[in-house]
Amino acid sequence: MFMQRVFGIPDRWRTFGRRTIQEVSKLGIDSIPLVIIISLFIGAVIAIQMQLNISSPLIPAYSVGLATRDIVLLEFSNSILCLILAGKVGSNIASEIGTMRVTEQIDALEIMGVNSANFLVLPKVVGFVLFMPALVVICMATSLIGGYLVALLTDIITVSRYVYGLQALFQEWYVWYGLIKSVVFAFIISSVASFYGYYVKGGALDVGKASTNGVVASSILILLFDVLLTKLLLQ
Amino acid sequence: MIEVKNVTKSFDDRTVLHDVSATFYTGKTNLIIGQSGSGKTVLMKSLVGLMTPEKGEILFDGRDIIGMDRSQIKDLRKEIGMLFQGSALFDSETVLGNVMFPLTMFTRQSYDEMYQRAMFCLERVNLKGAENKYPSEISGGMQKRVAIARAIALNPKYLFCDEPNSGLDPKTSIVIDELLRDITHEYNITTVINTHDMNSVLGIGENIIFINKGRREWVGDMTQIYNTSNEALNDFVFATHLFQKVREYVVENERPTPPTSATPAAK
Numbered sequence: 419m420f421m422q423r424v425f426g427i428p429d430r431w432r433t434f435g436r437r438t439i440q441e442v443s444k445l446g447i448d449s450i451p452l453v454i455i456i457s458l459f460i461g462a463v464i465a466i467q468m469q470l471n472i473s474s475p476l477i478p479a480y481s482v483g484l485a486t487r488d489i490v491l492l493e494f495s496n497s498i499l500c501l502i503l504a505g506k507v508g509s510n511i512a513s514e515i516g517t518m519r520v521t522e523q524i525d526a527l528e529i530m531g532v533n534s535a536n537f538l539v540l541p542k543v544v545g546f547v548l549f550m551p552a553l554v555v556i557c558m559a560t561s562l563i564g565g566y567l568v569a570l571l572t573d574i575i576t577v578s579r580y581v582y583g584l585q586a587l588f589q590e591w592y593v594w595y596g597l598i599k600s601v602v603f604a605f606i607i608s609s610v611a612s613f614y615g616y617y618v619k620g621g622a623l624d625v626g627k628a629s630t631n632g633v634v635a636s637s638i639l640i641l642l643f644d645v646l647l648t649k650l651l652l653q
Numbered sequence: 654m655i656e657v658k659n660v661t662k663s664f665d666d667r668t669v670l671h672d673v674s675a676t677f678y679t680g681k682t683n684l685i686i687g688q689s690g691s692g693k694t695v696l697m698k699s700l701v702g703l704m705t706p707e708k709g710e711i712l713f714d715g716r717d718i719i720g721m722d723r724s725q726i727k728d729l730r731k732e733i734g735m736l737f738q739g740s741a742l743f744d745s746e747t748v749l750g751n752v753m754f755p756l757t758m759f760t761r762q763s764y765d766e767m768y769q770r771a772m773f774c775l776e777r778v779n780l781k782g783a784e785n786k787y788p789s790e791i792s793g794g795m796q797k798r799v800a801i802a803r804a805i806a807l808n809p810k811y812l813f814c815d816e817p818n819s820g821l822d823p824k825t826s827i828v829i830d831e832l833l834r835d836i837t838h839e840y841n842i843t844t845v846i847n848t849h850d851m852n853s854v855l856g857i858g859e860n861i862i863f864i865n866k867g868r869r870e871w872v873g874d875m876t877q878i879y880n881t882s883n884e885a886l887n888d889f890v891f892a893t894h895l896f897q898k899v900r901e902y903v904v905e906n907e908r909p910t911p912p913t914s915a916t917p918a919a920k
Contacts, residue, residue: 429758429759430757430758433758522737522738522739522741523741523742523743523744525703525737525741526735526743528730529701529730529733529735530733530754530758531726531727531729531731531758531759
């Protein structure tokens with residue numbers, strides 16, 4: 419019912435376009451610094467841990483680069499990143515819409531004859547889903563740079579072996595797999611958080627609860643769909 | 654004109670409105686008054702279609718909102734302006750953006766035309782100069798006036814106000830009351846005001862509907878209210894010593910003296 423209202427035809431395409439660009443900026447572009455910081459450090463940590471765990475003479479040294487790359491492409495850059503973004507973006511969406519609900523701004527839209535669900539939620543869903551692949555690509559690149567910096571600044575692995583590992587046995591499908599998953603997760607984060615915000619009843623305390631519930635629910639759904647999509651896309 | 658005929662609304666087992674009938678006249682300030690929990694907010698929300706009564710009719714110049722489908726309600730709502738208790742201004746928009754919002758959504762006007770109209774509305778509520786401020790940067794009284802400007806931007810036929818004086822000081826309340834009354838007369842709007850502010854009741858109550866325990870108990874105007882024999886209404890309106898004194902004075906002198914006329918409005 420809620421999604422039916424959200425995916426109605428916008429009253430004004432121009433307004434919808436303007437709001438979508440605003441949401442891309444607010445939900446997507448504003449998340450880039452967080453994505454870069456997290457990816458850089460986690461990429462470095464993965465590389466160090468791989469080196470510690472693959473310190474066998476039977477396993478080639480370039481495996482550190484290969485394992486770092488595969489972990490980043492398959493899981494970190496999409497699932498783990500989206501779990502992190504569920505906290506940032508999900509709580510942002512739920513609290514914004516929830517506050518609009520308790521301060522009667524949504525009622526004001528309805529009274530004016532505006533489909534409030536469509537007007538408020540659709541630009542967020544479209545904007546975030548559209549920009550999510552960009553965040554994933556940034557995450558992939560930055561994580562691998564994090565690993566590269568470990569190779570460059572420490573002596574646990576040589577740069578050439580790390581870079582060789584990044585290129586070895588590369589499967590392009592892993593990138594697509596990560597992008598497909600991220601788009602689904604972006605939809606889950608934006609729509610679930612919007613739902614919880616839209617149906618808030620009460621005051622400021624309830625907005626906080628809705629925000630928390632939105633993050634928890636979207637995180638659980640992300641994990642569930644992670645399993646389903648992995649089974650579907652990788653087997 | 655809005656006619657409410659035998660409207661009943663319940664929540665679970667609790668009936669909040671019992672067979673309420675009332676008429677709200679065009680060009681008049683129609684007040685719905687009653688104690689907290691009396692059902693006046695439910696009546697107001699039913700009038701604007703935010704709640705659907707189980708029984709009865711709500712006729713907007715003959716058009717029953719209860720039987721309307723979504724698109725018909727949407728069309729009707731373009732004729733409705735509403736002032737919410739907390740102003741309900743969009744935080745992310747400036748004052749000008751708030752007033753222009755209904756124009757951008759429902760008209761095909763150029764930006765210049767919309768700007769001119771929005772500035773006219775802001776001027777009408779004495780807010781010229783505040784157009785670039787955000788709602789958080791202006792006072793509660795100014796926010797109410799912005800909300801009024803937004804409500805009248807599309808030249809509505811019906812204006813609904815939910816406790817417009819809530820949270821305002823008496824002087825600002827009078828400014829808002831007089832603004833609502835003047836706009837109602839100027840544009841010949843059917844204005845419905847939900848209030849429990851006695852200054853409003855005695856100052857701008859051209860048609861007053863008293864709701865008590867979900868039933869319409871009394872209908873009259875601000876001059877008739879002084880002589881009412883309805884006990885619940887007397888208890889409600891003349892609850893304070895000050896208003897009892899006002900009533901005694903008015904009854905003794907046999908003419909109404911609305912409190913608003915005694916105090917010049919602060920612009």
